[in-house]
Amino acid sequence: xxxxxxxxxxxxxxxxxxxxxxxxxxxxxxxxxxxxxxxxxxxxxxxxxxxxxxxxxxxxxxxxxxxxxxxxxxxxxxxxxxxxxxxxxxxxxxxxxxxxxxxxxxxxxxxxxxxxxxxxxxxxxxxxxxxxxxxxxxxxxxxxxxxxxxxxxxxxxxxxxxxxxxxxxxxxxxxxxxxxxxxxxxxxxxxxxxxxxxxxxxxxxxxxxxxxxxxxxxxxxxxxxxxxxxxxxxxxxxxxxxxxxxxxxxxxxxxxxxxxxxxxxxxxxxxxxxxxxxxxxxxxxxxxxxxxxxxxxxxxxxxxxxxxxxxxxxxxxxxxxxxxxxxxxxxxxxxxxxxxxxxxxxxx
Numbered sequence: 001x002x003x004x005x006x007x008x009x010x011x012x013x014x015x016x017x018x019x020x021x022x023x024x025x026x027x028x029x030x031x032x033x034x035x036x037x038x039x040x041x042x043x044x045x046x047x048x049x050x051x052x053x054x055x056x057x058x059x060x061x062x063x064x065x066x067x068x069x070x071x072x073x074x075x076x077x078x079x080x081x082x083x084x085x086x087x088x089x090x091x092x093x094x095x096x097x098x099x100x101x102x103x104x105x106x107x108x109x110x111x112x113x114x115x116x117x118x119x120x121x122x123x124x125x126x127x128x129x130x131x132x133x134x135x136x137x138x139x140x141x142x143x144x145x146x147x148x149x150x151x152x153x154x155x156x157x158x159x160x161x162x163x164x165x166x167x168x169x170x171x172x173x174x175x176x177x178x179x180x181x182x183x184x185x186x187x188x189x190x191x192x193x194x195x196x197x198x199x200x201x202x203x204x205x206x207x208x209x210x211x212x213x214x215x216x217x218x219x220x221x222x223x224x225x226x227x228x229x230x231x232x233x234x235x236x237x238x239x240x241x242x243x244x245x246x247x248x249x250x251x252x253x254x255x256x257x258x259x260x261x262x263x264x265x266x267x268x269x270x271x272x273x274x275x276x277x278x279x280x281x282x283x284x285x286x287x288x289x290x291x292x293x294x295x296x297x298x299x300x301x302x303x304x305x306x307x308x309x310x311x312x313x314x315x316x317x318x319x320x321x322x323x324x325x326x327x328x329x330x331x332x333x334x335x336x337x338x339x340x341x342x343x344x345x346x347x348x
Contacts, residue, residue, distance in 0.1 A: 033108075035115035035296060035325035043295045043324075044101060044155060048302045048335045053097040055079040081341035083277035093343035095276055096167060099291065100156070103269075103334040105259050106149040107252040111180050114149065115296055115325040144251035145242040146328075148185065148259050150177035153333070167340035169272075176268070177259075179241055191240040194265055198237040201228040207235065217306030222287040230257040230287075231306015239265070249294075249309040249317055252330045256292065257305050260334070261285040273337030289337040296325035302335070 052059040056079035081095040104116060112122040154171035156162045163170075179185035184194065192198055200206070210229035216222055217231030230236050233254035234245040239262040245251040263269040270279035273289040287305045294300035298316045309316075321327045 032110050032326050033113035033115065033119045033121045033329070034321070035119035035329065036323055037118035038116050038295065038331070040155065040158060043299060043331075044333060045293050045299065045302055046101075048101060048291065048293065048333075049099050051098075053095070055094040055096070081276045083341045085277065091277075091341055091343040093341050095339070096342055097273075097337065097339045098167075099335040100154075100168070100272075100338045101333055102152075102154055102169070102171065102336050104151040104153040104295070105256040105292075105332045105334060106151065107146045107255050107330045107332070108149070109146055109328040111147045113147075113329060115329045116149075116151065116331050119325075143242055144245055144248060146252065146255060148177075148179040148241060148255055149175060150259060150263065152176050166342060167272075167338055177263070184239070185241045188238045188240050188242060191238045194262070195237060195239055198228075201235070201237060210235065213306060214308075217304055218308060218311065220304045220307075222304055222306050224286050224288050227261075227284050227287070229306070230254050231304075232308040233257060233306055236261050236285075247309055247313075248328055249313040249330075253292075253305075253309075253332070256332045256334070257287075260290055271336070273339055276339045276341045278340075290334055292332045292334045294330060295333050296331040297322045297327060297329065298324070 050060055078095050081091075081093060083091040085091065106114065106116055108115065110121075114120040114122075152171045152174040154169060154173070156168050157170060157172045162168050184191045206228060209226060210231075213223045213226040213229040214232045222231055223229070228236050230253075233250045234243050235254075236258060239258050241255060243251050243254045243258075245254050260269070264271065264282045264285045267281060267283075271282040271286055271289055272279040274280040274282065274286065291302055291304050293302040294316055297318065300312050300316050303312050317327055317330075319327050325331070
């Protein structure tokens with residue numbers, strides 16, 4: 001009798017455990033894409049627009065010392081400028097440079113998850129769910145893979161500020177790219193179609209040179225000539241969603257860098273920080289023209305491309321997540337360098 005009672009109790013206990021496991025699992029799966037809607041006032045570090053250079057005068061603002069060094073790499077040295085736009089009258093004015101919060105790169109562990117939009121999850125999409133985060137341990141390395149989304153996120157447009165300044169582009173807010181629809185993001189071999197030069201850098205000598213870029217990135221001076229490197233985050237190639245970076249924070253940063261490079265290579269994003277007279281097509285990206293900070297799940301300080309997470313990543317990806325977002329789902333706000341020549345007749 002006692003034996004039968006113990007069997008019944010054991011079955012009851014197992015049943016309760018299975019029910020609880022089901023509910024906890026359902027809650028966990030829901031939490032994977034749970035997030036709050038972006039907040040323009042708390043999620044953006046507006047100190048990132050500094051330093052500003054206007055007619056030879058520098059306004060440093062709240063930029064850190066290492067980011068001031070990043071500014072010095074490509075500072076506008078002259079006060080006046082002259083431009084001759086095609087089909088338009090010539091412009092003689094003042095030289096201006098600043099950093100514009102313009103794009104958001106979203107790196108997610110779960111395909112079709114959009115934490116920036118409040119945890120929106122698209123279901124029943126008839127596309128194979130390739131490219132989840134992976135920790136595929138081998139004898140030599142671990143791999144990290146994720147999906148990515150690219151947002152047009154012109155903060156000044158959304159706040160309706162400085163819109164009479166000709167340097168500010170009218171981009172607004174939109175989803176410009178989803179890697180779930182891009183076969184090149186899912187496969188390293190296919191990605192070679194847009195960067196065949198990867199064959200030149202897939203060797204130990206080229207990768208060894210990335211040590212210099214890694215060291216320089218720690219003090220805010222990424223080396224633009226080493227365009228195949230992304231500092232401490234790893235290599236810029238291949239332009240796909242798989243990297244050998246074992247650190248999740250640095251791996252997500254690496255994918256953000258690749259996304260910037262990929263959009264530049266495909267002509268989807270022109271660099272406004274090269275020429276005072278307008279944005280320039282840059283098939284080879286200029287790393288020093290971009291800096292960024294983590295918005296979700298925990299906001300970080302502004303960092304240059306390639307800086308080690310040991311410096312800025314403490315507590316930025318808690319395993320339990322935050323109200324802003326679930327762990328391993330990252331939203332990065334990207335500041336881009338802008339140079340322009342402002343004439344007296346150009347204001348809108």
